[in-house]
Amino acid sequence: xxxxIQSPRHEVTEMGQEVTLRCxxxxxxxxxxxxxxxxxxxxxxxxxxxxxxPIDDSGMPEDRFSAKMPNASFSTLKIQPSEPRDSxxxxxxxxxxxxxxxxxxxxxxxxxxxxx
Amino acid sequence: xxxxxxxxxxxxxxxxxxxxxxxxxxxSSTYLYWYKQEPGAGLQLLTYIFSNMDxxxxxxxxxxxxxxxxxxxxxxxxxxxxxSAIYFCAEKGAAGTALIFGKGTxxxxxx
Numbered sequence: 001x002x003x004x005i006q007s008p009r010h011e012v013t014e015m016g017q018e019v020t021l022r023c024x025x026x027x028x029x030x031x032x033x034x035x036x037x038x039x040x041x042x043x044x045x046x047x048x049x050x051x052x053x054p055i056d057d058s059g060m061p062e063d064r065f066s067a068k069m070p071n072a073s074f075s076t077l078k079i080q081p082s083e084p085r086d087s088x089x090x091x092x093x094x095x096x097x098x099x100x101x102x103x104x105x106x107x108x109x110x111x112x113x114x115x116x
Numbered sequence: 117x118x119x120x121x122x123x124x125x126x127x128x129x130x131x132x133x134x135x136x137x138x139x140x141x142x143x144s145s146t147y148l149y150w151y152k153q154e155p156g157a158g159l160q161l162l163t164y165i166f167s168n169m170d171x172x173x174x175x176x177x178x179x180x181x182x183x184x185x186x187x188x189x190x191x192x193x194x195x196x197x198x199x200s201a202i203y204f205c206a207e208k209g210a211a212g213t214a215l216i217f218g219k220g221t222x223x224x225x226x227x
Contacts, residue, residue, distance in 0.1 A: 043159075
């Protein structure tokens with residue numbers, strides 16, 4: 001079975017440019033999460049969706065960040081305009097809904113963003 | 117608020133046991149998790165423990181949970197060089213589905 005698929009794996013851009021990160025969750029998973037990993041702050045939850053609806057976006061750093069989930073198989077995280085402090089690895093994860101679920105999150109390989 | 121704390125680095129020799137410690141704040145957590153991240157890769161679930169358990173053993177891995185002290189530990193027996201990675205402790209937040217992660221412990225295994 002295919003896991004969570006993220007693209008691009010690596011992105012290098014210049015300050016001020018728009019960045020779009022993409023994620024395809026595991027088929028049948030109702031929840032989708034965006035996390036950001038940095039050395040200083042570790043793994044931070046940015047936003048998560050349930051059935052394509054944003055549930056908690058309190059972790060989104062500022063208005064420059066936005067996330068959408070137009071359908072059950074696709075989500076985007078957009079940064080506009082990007083800044084050097086946005087440099088990080090961005091992870092997408094998904095999990096199925098269900099009372100017997102242990103709540104395990106299934107992670108993609110991550111998108112490493114470098115803003116110059 | 118919810119918070120998960122763990123030490124940042126651990127260095128051991130091949131064949132020794134490794135113990136990675138974690139403290140968490142949410143006493144209502146139903147599950148606690150250990151994830152492993154190898155270089156350049158995503159996080160993969162290593163093991164988990166249900167909150168009504170004190171201990172869970174899975175081959176070389178032993179998880180100990182002290183709910184009174186909100187302390188979780190992961191012991192890796194006979195540590196191998198292939199165990200070198202970042203290990204994350206995580207709890208499921210009171211609000212529901214999202215996991216709250218610690219900053220990760222980098223385990224370095226020397227031969």
